[in-house]
Amino acid sequence: MSKPIIATTSLAGCFGCHMSLLDIDERILELAELVEFNKSPINDIKKFTKKCDVGLIEGGVCNSENIHVLKDFRENCKILVSVGECAIMGGLPALRNNIPLRECLEEAYLDGPSVENNEERIIPNDEELPLILDKVYPCHEVVKIDIHLPGCPPSADMIYEALVSLITGKELKVPYEAFKYD
């Protein structure tokens, strides 16, 4: 039997969920034996080279590129997992959802106390920069998500057990206490 294939990505996340995956410590070496990693920052594969069994998504959707990556993951992965609060509900970056985007940009580039020499009132805007969305969206509002792992970040144990259960088909038991933001 060939090994199950896993892909991972970070959208509008802080990379803490990926770090939590690394916090499985020595088990990362076991995992490397059990599964094959495809597109992921973990191994330098930048584009899907084959269909994957599991896609782990960290982070919500805040710009046009995030949408593109997420759809690419949906097309290439059998099971998609929203890992952490950002993927599940936008997380902390979604605090900007109540504020007009323009105000966020003005605060950073026009009104910040250390901003100088910006007489032309420049706000970054270049064809090289992706379009920022009006809001930060949860992943499941963009594509179908099969599994949600709560936490900011979900604990290393939870991520590991979820992966093992997906690989072996065993049922994943998430304790009631784990259903919280942090």
Add this chain to the structure above:
Amino acid sequence: MGQKLTIEPVTRVEGHGKVTIHLDDENQVVQTRLHIVEFRGFERFIQGRPYWEAPVLVQRLCGICPVSHHLAAAKALDVIVGVGPDNISPTAEKMRRLMHYGQFFQSHSLHFFHLVSPDLLFGIDADPAKRNVIEVAREFKDLAVQGVMMRKFGQEIIEATAGKKIHGTGAIPGGINKSLSIEEKMKFLIGKDPLNVDQMITWAQGALDLFKDYHKKNKNLIDNFAKFPSSHLSLVRKDGALDIYHGVIRAVDTEGNKILHDIDYQDYLDYIAEEVKSWSYMKFPYLRSLGNKEGWYTVGPLARLNTCDFIPTPLAQKEFEIFRAYTNGKPNNMSMHMHWARLIETLHAAEMIKELLDDPDILEGELVRKGNKTIEGVGLIEAPRGTLFHHYRINKDDQIEMANLIVSTTNNNTPMNRAVELVAKSYMNGQEKITEGMLNAVETAIRAYDPCLSCATHALGKMPLEITLYNSNDEVIDIKRSE
């Protein structure tokens, strides 16, 4: 108009950073830009939140070094609650320091083992498919286990001080919410899982030896690659010692002359400003005294070892002396020596952890102090990647009214752009096609800064890049990706 090249994350969609290069009619490089394509808006959306939330909110900017944001925010709030940065209790300061050195240790180890070691072990010219940490784990299992254990040690120190490995809660305005238990202390001092601090010191020395050996064999590359004159800025302790938690701001020019004389960071706005450019979400900081053209500076491990006078732990001090002697005491401007400096700091962090674990204040004492509240405060800290500024003002209802953050990678914005320009000019002038060598070189130059813009790649792999070449009419003439 000439041609233009773009280098960007390979899928075009994992937006962290990308590079464009413009060529003129003679195919000479006329302009290079490193674009930062992410925007979050923290400065605005934390307005209105109660101030004591800042240390737990703002750390969500970065899951790789959340402790830095956690502590920088807490230090700013120490000022706001009227305790002041110099007056928190010994237990609070030492617990915070322990947390911070734990983070340095884990972050620097991770960088070395995951990012740098594949290049050292397999060679920079090896098949890119081979140069990754999974292959290291396969072929150099012992070393991979070391890397995993060093990271684990640092992460467990963070857990013991902050309650959680990622996004903890330890530091609060005016102090800390716990001290260390004797069990925790003994585990780190003499325990077996994770292995104890003495083992960590030995392994840190081993990593340093590995690098020095590589340096000996690859002098030309390590000494000359992406080397350019720069000013350097960092915190130093008041007596000039390397200090990553607290001190004054010092900057030196490329000759080593002081251009910022140990200033109080509460006044940072008098000395530092930022420029906005339309093509990047990351601003460009500079020293006001030298202006936006000349005032840029480098931060991070290399800058810290260039600004400080000595390292206050014996083993790291010895290595520091060797490091300094290599450039005859002048600032070291060799980009690749960033790795060397980082490993000396890793050793220093392990030594500091040992010293702190042996300190009785860490086990008991006053946790929080109170003072007369003010409305504004600045917190500064050296994050693994460099100086990090947090500045908050609150209103009468204790809500945050203004927040200004200058993060480490932002401080390195201009130097990273310089490094890319330098490499582009030496590889691209006269070319119409993007070479593999060019792509690797740009990656390597950016990676030396360990930028958080490539958070994704910082920890686990390498900076994914794509170069697009534009001609004088702004038409794409070539695209190349690192795969």
